[in-house]
Amino acid sequence: xxxxxxxxxxxxxxxxxxxxxxxxxxxxxxxxxxxxxxxxxxxxxxxxxxxxxxxxxxxxxxxxxxxxxxxxxxxxxxxxxxxxxxxxxxxxxxxxxxxxxxxxxxxxxxxxxxxxxxxxxxxxxxxxxxxxxxxxxxxxxxxxxxxxxxxxxxxxxxxxxxxxxxxxxxxxxxxxxxxxxxxxxxxxxxxxxxxxxxxxxxxxxxxxxxxxxxxxxxxxxxxxxxxxxxxxxxxxxxxxxxxxxxxxxxxxxxxxxxxxxxxxxxxxxxxxxxxxxxxxxxxxxxxxxxxxxxxxxxxxxxxxxxxxxxxxxxxxxxxxxxxxxxxxxxxxxxxxxxxxxxxxxxxxxxxxxxxxxxxxxxxxxxxxxxxxxxxxxxxxxxxxxxxxxxxxxxxxxxxxxxxxxxxxxxxxxxxxxxxxxxxxxxxxxxxxxxxxxxxxxxxxxxxxxxxxxxxxxxxxxxxxxxxxxxxxxxxxxxxxxxxxxxxxxxxxxxxxxxxxxxxxxxxxxxxxxxxxxxxxxxxxxxxxxxxxxxxxxxxxxxxxxxxxxxxxxxxxxxxxxxxxxxxxxxxxxxxxxxxxxxxxxxxxxxxxxxxxxxxxxxxxxxxxxxxxxxxxxxxxxxxxxxxxxxxxxxxxxxxxxxxxxxxxxxxxxxxxxxxxxxxxxxxxxxxxxxxxxxxxxxxxxxxxxxxxxxxxxxxxxxxxxxxxxxxxxxxxxxxxxxxxxxxxxxxxxxxxxxxxxxxxxxxxxxx
Numbered sequence: 053x054x055x056x057x058x059x060x061x062x063x064x065x066x067x068x069x070x071x072x073x074x075x076x077x078x079x080x081x082x083x084x085x086x087x088x089x090x091x092x093x094x095x096x097x098x099x100x101x102x103x104x105x106x107x108x109x110x111x112x113x114x115x116x117x118x119x120x121x122x123x124x125x126x127x128x129x130x131x132x133x134x135x136x137x138x139x140x141x142x143x144x145x146x147x148x149x150x151x152x153x154x155x156x157x158x159x160x161x162x163x164x165x166x167x168x169x170x171x172x173x174x175x176x177x178x179x180x181x182x183x184x185x186x187x188x189x190x191x192x193x194x195x196x197x198x199x200x201x202x203x204x205x206x207x208x209x210x211x212x213x214x215x216x217x218x219x220x221x222x223x224x225x226x227x228x229x230x231x232x233x234x235x236x237x238x239x240x241x242x243x244x245x246x247x248x249x250x251x252x253x254x255x256x257x258x259x260x261x262x263x264x265x266x267x268x269x270x271x272x273x274x275x276x277x278x279x280x281x282x283x284x285x286x287x288x289x290x291x292x293x294x295x296x297x298x299x300x301x302x303x304x305x306x307x308x309x310x311x312x313x314x315x316x317x318x319x320x321x322x323x324x325x326x327x328x329x330x331x332x333x334x335x336x337x338x339x340x341x342x343x344x345x346x347x348x349x350x351x352x353x354x355x356x357x358x359x360x361x362x363x364x365x366x367x368x369x370x371x372x373x374x375x376x377x378x379x380x381x382x383x384x385x386x387x388x389x390x391x392x393x394x395x396x397x398x399x400x401x402x403x404x405x406x407x408x409x410x411x412x413x414x415x416x417x418x419x420x421x422x423x424x425x426x427x428x429x430x431x432x433x434x435x436x437x438x439x440x441x442x443x444x445x446x447x448x449x450x451x452x453x454x455x456x457x458x459x460x461x462x463x464x465x466x467x468x469x470x471x472x473x474x475x476x477x478x479x480x481x482x483x484x485x486x487x488x489x490x491x492x493x494x495x496x497x498x499x500x501x502x503x504x505x506x507x508x509x510x511x512x513x514x515x516x517x518x519x520x521x522x523x524x525x526x527x528x529x530x531x532x533x534x535x536x537x538x539x540x541x542x543x544x545x546x547x548x549x550x551x552x553x554x555x556x557x558x559x560x561x562x563x564x565x566x567x568x569x570x571x572x573x574x575x576x577x578x579x580x581x582x583x584x585x586x587x588x589x590x591x592x593x594x595x596x597x598x599x600x601x602x603x604x605x606x607x608x609x610x611x612x613x614x615x616x617x618x619x620x621x622x623x624x625x626x627x628x629x630x631x632x633x634x635x636x637x638x639x640x641x642x643x644x645x646x647x648x649x650x651x652x653x654x655x656x657x658x659x660x661x662x663x664x665x666x667x668x669x670x671x672x673x674x675x676x677x678x679x680x681x682x683x684x685x686x687x688x689x690x691x692x693x694x695x696x697x698x699x700x701x702x703x704x705x706x707x708x709x710x711x712x713x714x715x716x717x718x719x720x721x722x723x724x725x726x727x728x729x730x731x732x733x734x735x736x737x738x739x740x741x742x743x744x745x746x747x748x749x750x751x752x753x754x755x756x757x758x759x760x761x762x763x764x765x766x767x768x769x770x771x772x773x774x775x776x777x778x779x780x781x782x783x784x785x786x787x788x789x790x791x792x793x794x795x796x797x798x799x800x801x802x803x
Contacts, residue, residue: 055328062320065471066780067174067317067785070171070174070783071321072167072168072171073163076167077167077332078332081160081336084156084157085339087156127343127347128161128342128344129145130144130145130347132351140172140355142169142355143165144161144162144164144165145161157340168329171325171357172355172357176357179362179363182314182362182366183362183366185311186311189311192304195265196300198260199300262290265793265795266794267290267300268791268793272566272567273565274562277566300793303792305389307789307791308370308373308378308390309374312374313390313480313786314786315363315366316367316391322363329349329352330345330349330352333345370390371386371390374386374390375387395481401487401488404491405490408497408498409494411494412494415505419504422509423508438750441527442750444588448530450584450588450761451493451496452496452497453761454764455490457762457764458489458765460486461768462485462486465773466486471779472772475570475772475775475776476570476574477569477787479548482552484546488546500527507523528601531592557575560576561628563629563632563635567639568635568636570775572632574771576625576628577764577767579625580625580626580629581760582625583625583659583757584753584760585757586621587621590621594608595608615667619663623656626655629652630652633645633648634649648692648696650688651692654685654688655689658678658685661678662682664678686732694725694728697770698770698771699777700725700770701725709721710774712780727763728763728767731766732763734756734759737756738756
């Protein structure tokens with residue numbers, strides 16, 4: 053693999069603008085090469101070689117380290133200046149630039165200097181952030197030590213001085229240690245010859261930290277939300293129990309893992325950019341026939357980017373503390389947590405995916421041939437089958453189609469470097485790739501199609517056509533198996549992903565009692581496109597719960613209870629999304645969330661009116677009301693999708709798109725916008741009741757539901773692309789991790 057591609061592949065996606073513009077510098081080198089070749093052909097370039105070349109050196113004086121280095125014989129001269137902001141800036145001068153064809157070399161070094169200044173500045177600012185964060189972690193460790201001591205004191209008679217002498221030497225996050233008392237920040241006069249142990253005197257000082265801290269609530273609960281609304285006391289009492297200690301250690305353990313990951317990213321950032329500068333300078337020397345790489349790299353080695361060792365020191369300290377106090381001195385276990393191994397793509401996943409794809413395609417072909425050979429479409433019980441069995445099996449078709457769309461989303465997110473695991477908040481190494489999702493989707497498709505064929509074959513076989521109850525129960529058995537796998541507590545079938553999904557589903561149902569994060573509203577939006585699947589679940593309950601399956605009859609539609617829940621089930625996803633927007637509007641004081649809530653409220657009204665019209669087509673009032681609100685909701689939703697969710701069609705932008713686009717072909721965005729509008733108009737069939745293919749009503753409903761799922765799949769890619777670009781613009785590569793302790797800043801300030 054060429055270095056340019058490998059360089060881009062190893063970038064942190066959210067920091068890509070802060071990396072050296074290797075491709076841009078390489079393009080300038082190509083211009084230099086073209087210019088030199090043109091000059092050689094025209095005879096303009098006549099470089100004279102001299103036995104004694106008088107070149108000056110690359111000169112810089114470092115006031116930071118009070119060191120300097122003397123001139124050597126090279127082709128360039130680099131000056132370093134310190135700006136008012138305290139950051140160093142570099143300027144390179146080329147010797148013998150009067151030669152024809154060398155003007156583009158000035159452009160190259162000017163661009164290189166600007167890029168290096170950018171990299172150096174970004175790295176230094178991030179290192180300063182890490183140092184400040186390390187100071188905060190130091191205080192968190194002080195509080196943890198005090199908490200541990202208090203727990204041990206509360207549980208048994210305990211030798212405080214002995215434990216403190218062990219714990220303090222390991223826990224305190226200091227660079228230099230002298231005596232235990234100095235670690236604790238206590239000045240002790242004398243050398244302890246008076247017989248008193250300074251360690252014992254330090255224990256009260258350690259425990260005094262507990263007077264200035266309180267526990268942070270890292271997990272919001274519906275009860276805590278209600279207390280906040282009612283303005284009741286929601287502060288967690290500081291109870292010194294082993295249960296709380298384990299929770300605190302788990303939280304702080306996660307904080308250290310994330311902090312170490314940041315340090316590793318910064319270390320990799322420094323290495324990659326230094327390597328990129330070295331590569332580009334070697335290319336320059338080769339093209340321009342100069343010897344400037346050594347001089348420039350000497351300057352780079354003296355710069356903050358490579359000479360700073362704060363990151364390495366912090367990494368060593370974090371490793372030492374983490375291994376000793378969070379993994380019980382098991383270094384192998386600790387380093388596996390701090391440096392998780394990269395998940396390798398297993399060949400059996402690819403093989404299994406291909407196997408189930410082949411099975412699904414074969415079963416679809418077999419189903420078509422079976423239907424045609426036995427003329428099932430013209431059979432006597434065709435209409436009854438479509439009203440009873442078809443809605444049951446269509447549920448699996450909706451789920452499989454949505455999973456296929458999600459797999460395609462993952463594929464294109466990876467291709468265009470959208471960091472979807474970070475955006476969704478997946479635990480590192482647990483996110484599913486597109487092959488895993490395809491494996492699950494086609495595995496479910498194979499299972500459902502087998503059930504369909506077995507069902508039809510049992511009906512047509514004279515030996516089994518009497519067992520109607522058994523044939524009717526086949527889709528129920530498939531659904532029960534899927535639900536059992538979904539709620540399986542064992543670590544099989546991607547348990548972490550199942551737990552994550554169920555957790556987010558519960559947060560969507562409990563809206564607005566939970567703080568709304570991106571996975572919450574993203575999944576709620578997916579559910580709005582699965583209304584027909586939710587109605588199929590309702591039909592499962594009605595069909596099997598009321599015993600219709602024994603005689604294959606459908607009495608559900610004549611039930612008022614079923615009709616009522618037919619409305620409620622369709623409204624639930626939109627209402628959940630409406631409540632999420634209201635929560636964000638109140639909490640974040642963001643007026644745009646209020647307008648977004650209005651969009652979902654209009655959709656709720658439109659869905660209810662269209663459903664009411666589908667039950668009662670006699671009057672024109674329902675039809676007109678459904679027309680008006682559906683058109684208004686469609687226009688509002690389409691505008692919001694394109695302008696706010698996708699970030700397109702902004703006036704200042706070029707071609708009426710975004711300033712930055714991940715897909716190089718602009719036509720893709722225009723096609724996506726047109727498809728979004730067309731597919732959103734699928735509701736017209738509900739109002740106009742046209743059926744140009746003369747399909748059964750249930751078939752038409754399933755077809756429209758499939759079109760909505762496809763529209764949602766298209767929406768998913770551009771929605772996450774826009775979110776990713778927002779993260780890139782803010783260099784947001786990490787999510788904030790809640791700390792277990794919160795210090796009382798006012799009391800600290802008074803002291």
